[in-house]
Amino acid sequence: MTSEAIVLAAVLTFSALGAAAAILLRDVLNAIIAFAAFSFGIATVWVLLAAPDVALTEAAVGAGITTVFFLVTIAKTVRPGGERLFERIEWRSVAVVAILSGALLATVGSLPAVGAADAPVATSPVTEYYLANAYSETGVENAVTAVLAAYRGFDTFGEATVVISAGVAVLLVLRQEAYV
């Protein structure tokens, strides 16, 4: 194994442990902290897989803002009593999760290897066009930004519309007299 693969395996193990802890821990506060650790691990995985834009989003949204929103929300909830550290396992839920995970894992075999040169996304003429022309046509050095804001700008406009609509809807539902 190369040193990169070892680091990746270590971070993935950390993420898996964080996810397991988030599921199993009984106290919601503990589960939220474990979930933030899981998100941080996944963000590191994106960095290791050379996807810094996704990593930045995962770290800021998954590990940061979402955690804060969860914390603010559980402050309003009732903490269950009892001394148990772990949640009791519900075997029906385990069955559902196992079926879903199995269905997803069954597709992994048909995916190209990470970084494979003959992966469809690497050999697609669209990809080649972006990489060859993004800088000369838009003047931005980050090809991801060129695709998001220029070539696929209409899609991004749709995303911004979704954020606005969702935000306005939620703010109206949570409307306070003093604010919003």
Place this chain on the structure above:
Amino acid sequence: MSGTGSDGVYVESTIIMTTVRVIAPFVFTFGLFVMFHGAESAGGGFQGGVLVAAAVLLLAFAFGIDATRAWLAGPLTRTAIAGGGAAFALIGVGAIVLDGAFLEYVAYDVGSTGVKYGIELVELGIGAVVSGVLVGLFFSLASGDFTTSTGDAPDNERDAATPGGEEA
């Protein structure tokens, strides 16, 4: 999240206040940097907007959620949401007016760097939308009047039914 005491009243913490006073300006600046510099490096309007919102959330933890809400009172978040969306839409439609396609930055014809500046303006608009939505969402969740309707909530160590109760 020790911004408030167990009785729901904000308690000052010198360590948290000092730390946030040092860190918050850098977080805010880094958020703007990620927004602007998304064209040259990783990042963009979405990530930068989240970071700017995170800076406001830091201030809320250190100096009290209600105090920060009062400081940001007024139509600031609404203006950010609507203004960011409008800027994006206007840049897109403006290109159509100038005989281009939607968001065809070349139609503005402002020199070789015009496309890049157009992209950065769009990123700024996205950042304003995202930070406005997140800050508004945070203050709406944190004020939490919507939980007090369950008047039969049992008393517990979290004092859950108190508006602006303990923040975990």
